[in-house]
Amino acid sequence: MIQLTDKVAIVTGGARGIGKSIALKLAQAGANIVICDVLDNMTEAVSEIETLGRKALAVKADITNAEDVQAVMEKTLATFSRIDILVNNAGITRDNLLIRMSEDEWDAVIRVNLKGTFICLKAAAKIMMKQRAGTIINISSVVGVMGNAGQANYSASKGGVISLTKSAAKELAGRGVTVNAVAPGYIQTEMTNHLPEKAKETFMSVVPLKRPGTADDVANAVLFLSSDLASYTTGQVLHVDGGMIM
Ligand SMILES: NC(=O)c1ccc[n+]([C@@H]2O[C@H](COP(=O)([O-])OP(=O)(O)OC[C@H]3O[C@@H](n4cnc5c(N)ncnc54)[C@H](O)[C@@H]3O)[C@@H](O)[C@H]2O)c1
Numbered sequence: 001m002i003q004l005t006d007k008v009a010i011v012t013g014g015a016r017g018i019g020k021s022i023a024l025k026l027a028q029a030g031a032n033i034v035i036c037d038v039l040d041n042m043t044e045a046v047s048e049i050e051t052l053g054r055k056a057l058a059v060k061a062d063i064t065n066a067e068d069v070q071a072v073m074e075k076t077l078a079t080f081s082r083i084d085i086l087v088n089n090a091g092i093t094r095d096n097l098l099i100r101m102s103e104d105e106w107d108a109v110i111r112v113n114l115k116g117t118f119i120c121l122k123a124a125a126k127i128m129m130k131q132r133a134g135t136i137i138n139i140s141s142v143v144g145v146m147g148n149a150g151q152a153n154y155s156a157s158k159g160g161v162i163s164l165t166k167s168a169a170k171e172l173a174g175r176g177v178t179v180n181a182v183a184p185g186y187i188q189t190e191m192t193n194h195l196p197e198k199a200k201e202t203f204m205s206v207v208p209l210k211r212p213g214t215a216d217d218v219a220n221a222v223l224f225l226s227s228d229l230a231s232y233t234t235g236q237v238l239h240v241d242g243g244m245i246m
Helices: 017-028 043-051 066-080 103-131 152-175 197-205 215-226
Strands: 008-012 032-037 056-060 085-088 134-139 177-184 237-240
Touching: 008 017, 008 066, 008 103, 017 032, 017 043, 017 085, 017 215, 032 043, 032 066, 043 056, 056 066, 066 103, 085 103, 085 215, 103 134, 103 152, 103 177, 134 152, 134 215, 152 177, 177 215, 215 237
Parallel strands: 008 032, 008 085, 032 056, 085 134, 134 177, 177 237
Antiparallel strands: none
């Protein structure tokens, strides 16, 4: 069994969905958890982490705001003295066909998914480089590799996350810091619940394993990449998509 005993992990967007599953999975393996989210209510995630016997810190923060992110890093260091794992999970969608997509829809998604990931990665990298240890996992998406009609903004942001992951992996490797991405396929969460039935059927028709993924499927991949088992793995994209891309 993978052990993360006394490691300290920050999970962005950890209040619900995939982020919450990741936070609980890392806590189950022994890590203390910091969750940051724009949502006011993080009590459910915090109490579930504490029930597992781990320490939990919730910080309300918008990842697009560098001051908020700096406060997350400072509060983490003040409470736990180090940061071993950063999971850049927070993300949004604003779907529309390209010719109807407003600049606001474009900007909002690029700002949260790509710029927000950059801001968090940069802030944690400074600390991890000093520690000469740490691992960063960025949540991308299959559509960042294959594109998707109606998601030009989201696909571009998630493709950007993959390039950012590889560039950061190259820059940070010399300081003992690894950076990888996880690219989930169609996962059942609140983000995908509102998709039209036709879009869900289209996704399912290209999933060889013939079932939607769960948040737990994604969390398992993050657990592996967070652990010493992945200490020689950096700059990689791990697809958790039922075989959608192979
Ligand atoms: N659900 C899927 O099928 C799927 C597939 C591929 C990738 N992903 C990615 O997985 C990640 C999690 O997705 P999910 O389905 O759990 O979504 P979700 O909407 O259920 O959860 C996202 C969380 O991020 C938080 N968040 C949003 N903007 C934020 C900001 N600016 N600062 C801080 N927190 C913010 C939200 O409040 C929410 O708690 C996202 O990056 C998403 O793009 C999801």
